[in-house]
Amino acid sequence: MSTTGVTTWAVDLADVGPIYPLQGSETLLWILGVAFWIGWHVWSIRWEKAYQKERIAKYGDSETLKKSLDLH
Amino acid sequence: MDTQLDAITTIFTEFYYWVTIPLMFLIHVGFCMYEVGASRRRNHLHTLMKNSMIIPLVTITFFFFGWWLYWAMPNGPFITGGILWEDAAANAANSPTMGTNLDDRITGVFWAAFLLFSWTAASIVSGAVIERINSGAFWVLAVVIGSGAWIIDAAWGWHPNGWMVQLLGYHDAYASGVIHAIAGGFALGVLCVLGPRLGKFAPDGTPRNILPHNPWMVAIGLFVIYTGFWGFYVACNIPIISPEEIDGVIVGTTWTATTIYLTPTSLSAITFNFLMSLSGGMLVAFAVSKGDAFWTYSGGLAGIICASAGNDLYHPIQAMFVGCIGAFVAYKMHHFVERRFKIDDAVGAVAVHGYAGFAGLIIAGFLLWGHPSSPYEGYAAINPLGQFLGAIIMFGVLGFLPGWIVAKILHAFGMLRIPREIEILGLDFQDMQMEREAETEVRDAKRALV
Numbered sequence: 063m064s065t066t067g068v069t070t071w072a073v074d075l076a077d078v079g080p081i082y083p084l085q086g087s088e089t090l091l092w093i094l095g096v097a098f099w100i101g102w103h104v105w106s107i108r109w110e111k112a113y114q115k116e117r118i119a120k121y122g123d124s125e126t127l128k129k130s131l132d133l134h
Numbered sequence: 135m136d137t138q139l140d141a142i143t144t145i146f147t148e149f150y151y152w153v154t155i156p157l158m159f160l161i162h163v164g165f166c167m168y169e170v171g172a173s174r175r176r177n178h179l180h181t182l183m184k185n186s187m188i189i190p191l192v193t194i195t196f197f198f199f200g201w202w203l204y205w206a207m208p209n210g211p212f213i214t215g216g217i218l219w220e221d222a223a224a225n226a227a228n229s230p231t232m233g234t235n236l237d238d239r240i241t242g243v244f245w246a247a248f249l250l251f252s253w254t255a256a257s258i259v260s261g262a263v264i265e266r267i268n269s270g271a272f273w274v275l276a277v278v279i280g281s282g283a284w285i286i287d288a289a290w291g292w293h294p295n296g297w298m299v300q301l302l303g304y305h306d307a308y309a310s311g312v313i314h315a316i317a318g319g320f321a322l323g324v325l326c327v328l329g330p331r332l333g334k335f336a337p338d339g340t341p342r343n344i345l346p347h348n349p350w351m352v353a354i355g356l357f358v359i360y361t362g363f364w365g366f367y368v369a370c371n372i373p374i375i376s377p378e379e380i381d382g383v384i385v386g387t388t389w390t391a392t393t394i395y396l397t398p399t400s401l402s403a404i405t406f407n408f409l410m411s412l413s414g415g416m417l418v419a420f421a422v423s424k425g426d427a428f429w430t431y432s433g434g435l436a437g438i439i440c441a442s443a444g445n446d447l448y449h450p451i452q453a454m455f456v457g458c459i460g461a462f463v464a465y466k467m468h469h470f471v472e473r474r475f476k477i478d479d480a481v482g483a484v485a486v487h488g489y490a491g492f493a494g495l496i497i498a499g500f501l502l503w504g505h506p507s508s509p510y511e512g513y514a515a516i517n518p519l520g521q522f523l524g525a526i527i528m529f530g531v532l533g534f535l536p537g538w539i540v541a542k543i544l545h546a547f548g549m550l551r552i553p554r555e556i557e558i559l560g561l562d563f564q565d566m567q568m569e570r571e572a573e574t575e576v577r578d579a580k581r582a583l584v
Contacts, residue, residue, distance in 0.1 A: 075236055078236040078237070079230060079235055079236060079237040080230040080233055080234065080235040080236075080237075081234050081235070081236060082233045082234045082235075085230065088227070088228035088229070088230070088232075088233075089228045091228070092198065092227045092228045095194065095197075095198055095227070096198055099191070099194055099195060099198065102191075103270070103273065103274060106269070106270045106273065107268075107270035107271075107549060109270075110268055110269055110270045111270075114552065114553055114556050117555075117556060117559065117563065117564060118553060118555045118556065120564075121555075121559055121563060121564070122555040122559075126559075127555060127558050127559060130176075130558065130559045130560065130563060131558065133566070133567075133570070
């Protein structure tokens with residue numbers, strides 16, 4: 063038994079195709095991958111919004127804003 | 135790989151494309167350096183991360199669906215035929231050939247060579263929008279161009295059987311349009327919605343110069359892009375192929391290098407023409423910008439980009455003059471559009487890639503008029519009208535429009551632009567404050583020792 067389907071290399075390589083593990087799960091992997099990608103976008107947009115909100119609460123008063131222009 | 139010749143050709147081709155990948159990686163390194171150098175110090179870390187995250191996001195989406203689009207869409211669909219389900223199936227993310235497979239040794243290498251073009255398309259847009267776009271919004275736009283718009287345009291106009299090649303005689307060997315004009319058009323579409331950086335224009339509309347925080351980094355970044363472009367050019371060719379394998383009208387037994395359209399060219403031709411168009415671009419850019427370093431380097435790039443559509447065929451001196459035109463067009467158009475339409479393109483990306491690429495397609499239509507666009511019978515020959523329509527499709531239909539529409543949607547949800555306070559503070563304000571406090575603490579500690 064082997065997760066890759068290969069149990070020995072005593073074969074003619076012309077007869078060997080895919081050798082990655084868990085063949086047959088490609089579509090499931092694709093669905094999981096797409097969900098991960100979309101989830102990452104949602105997370106990053108929310109995170110960035112929260113990050114900016116926090117910065118504005120901390121430094122967004124007009125005094126700090128004016129000072130910031132000369133700081134960096 | 136059942137004969138020795140087969141094995142040598144396969145291994146040579148695999149290795150040939152594989153070498154282009156690390157070379158093209160340098161384009162992204164160069165874009166990051168150039169973009170970070172062009173930003174102000176208060177924004178540089180965010181600018182770096184905005185561009186860097188193109189790499190993972192475009193990579194995974196190009197695996198999930200971008201590569202499939204290239205093989206499925208050459209007919210439009212429904213212009214010269216339907217969706218090519220059969221051709222595309224082997225390039226879908228769930229195909230056994232998209233993984234470790236002893237029966238298919240080259241798909242991953244081809245995929246990566248195309249993927250690096252995808253990063254480039256997204257990275258071109260990234261520079262134009264620095265210092266005021268939300269990173270999250272930009273990353274959505276990067277996927278739209280990197281794994282969507284550009285690869286559809288490649289299927290249409292950069293595929294041996296693309297409908298634009300068949301019907302229009304579209305010829306764009308090294309991607310004046312399929313990468314540069316589309317990315318420039320896309321960037322312009324986004325910029326129209328995004329608006330300029332605060333303070334860019336005086337109340338009377340006069341543009342103000344926002345200087346790069348590190349001109350050296352900008353210059354080195356552009357040099358690194360030049361270096362990476364070698365990989366880009368080489369990746370656009372098929373290094374060696376027999377007439378039999380082309381299966382077109384070429385007779386005899388002479389093997390040749392070809393463009394993506396399977397039309398013969400040589401490595402020698404593109405080496406001459408790359409360097410001559412770069413030189414033409416730099417010479418004219420130096421002259422028109424009166425020695426401005428940023429524009430001289432950018433002009434070299436505009437020169438290559440403008441000549442790229444026909445650099446498989448031009449004489450080197452023609453390539454040089456086309457490069458001269460590219461640099462002139464990019465410089466003049468950038469300043470005209472900036473003044474007239476108040477478009478703040480922070481790094482001149484729309485000009486260098488968009489306008490120079492657009493001009494290059496049209497010039498190729500005249501210079502290569504009547505040359506066969508394909509080794510197959512029944513395809514339109516290269517012609518000025520086909521190239522002009524191709525330029526409109528690349529810059530306008532697949533570039534400007536998707537950029538503008540997606541930016542409008544993001545803007546409608548309040549996701550496109552950073553809040554005004556953050557733009558005034560600078561995106562890296564907190565990091566810079568912490569750095570400043572840490573430096574002060576160390577300085578005070580040293581002072582106490584004196």
